[in-house]
Amino acid sequence: xxxxxxxxxxxxxxxxxxxxxxxxxxxxxxxxxxxxxxxxxxxxxxxxxxxxxxxxxxxxxxxxxxxxxxxxxxxxxxxxxxxxxxxxxxxxxxxxxxxxxxxxxxxxxxxxxxxxxxxxxxxxxxxxxxxxxxxxxxxxxxxxxxxxxxxxxxxxxxxxxxxxxxxxxxxxxxxxxxxxxxxxxxxxxxxxxxxxxxxxxxxxxxxxxxxxxxxxxxxxxxxxxxxxxxxxxxxxxxx
Numbered sequence: 001x002x003x004x005x006x007x008x009x010x011x012x013x014x015x016x017x018x019x020x021x022x023x024x025x026x027x028x029x030x031x032x033x034x035x036x037x038x039x040x041x042x043x044x045x046x047x048x049x050x051x052x053x054x055x056x057x058x059x060x061x062x063x064x065x066x067x068x069x070x071x072x073x074x075x076x077x078x079x080x081x082x083x084x085x086x087x088x089x090x091x092x093x094x095x096x097x098x099x100x101x102x103x104x105x106x107x108x109x110x111x112x113x114x115x116x117x118x119x120x121x122x123x124x125x126x127x128x129x130x131x132x133x134x135x136x137x138x139x140x141x142x143x144x145x146x147x148x149x150x151x152x153x154x155x156x157x158x159x160x161x162x163x164x165x166x167x168x169x170x171x172x173x174x175x176x177x178x179x180x181x182x183x184x185x186x187x188x189x190x191x192x193x194x195x196x197x198x199x200x201x202x203x204x205x206x207x208x209x210x211x212x213x214x215x216x217x218x219x220x221x222x223x224x225x226x227x228x229x230x231x232x233x234x235x236x237x238x239x
Contacts (some may be wrong), residue, residue, distance in 0.1 A: 058093065066098075067096055078200050114150045120181040
């Protein structure tokens with residue numbers, strides 16, 4: 001898990017976002033609050049398609065509370081949120097189901113498609129465990145590969161990641177363009193479009209879009225509130 005220490009401050013400007021990380025605090029802005037908005041700047045909560053067997057998930061598949069993230073592996077904001085999401089998965093795995101869906105921003109991120117293909121190809125080869133290992137590696141090492149062109153990034157970086165998680169490189173390269181891989185990415189993107197997503201990452205709790213949390217504690221509080229509503233009792237998970 002990357003270390004967002006208090007001494008490290010990084011500012012990114014990307015597609016209308018200003019992402020500020022200071023000691024683990026994330027502030028992301030599109031419109032007025034880091035999430036989809038109306039023309040006047042107010043938050044508009046849209047709904048995500050229901051979770052299906054084709055989704056990659058971690059945590060409790062029978063949980064009363066679900067989190068869906070629509071993300072782009074080349075997106076700096078997604079990379080900034082990745083450690084927070086991993087911490088949430090670690091602390092809420094028994095009570096929350098976590099799902100990741102692809103929403104590649106092709107027009108601004110040249111490697112958005114091939115990186116999504118890399119994660120899906122890993123899953124096709126090695127199942128859920130391999131998928132999540134590749135998902136995590138892509139975010140952890142985002143700075144290493146995000147500036148490499150799509151025609152070079154596989155041989156220079158992704159093949160090595162595949163080897164690192166125990167996948168056969170020849171098969172991995174073939175599966176990058178497998179019809180099921182491309183269809184999964186397109187299906188995820190179609191679902192994101194139907195939910196009117198206009199930025200990454202976008203998060204949904206129980207299929208309802210939420211304003212992007214500003215920190216781990218903010219996100220954990222949202223989940224605890226959802227758990228409390230689902231069970232009818234107070235919850236303090238994730239502390």
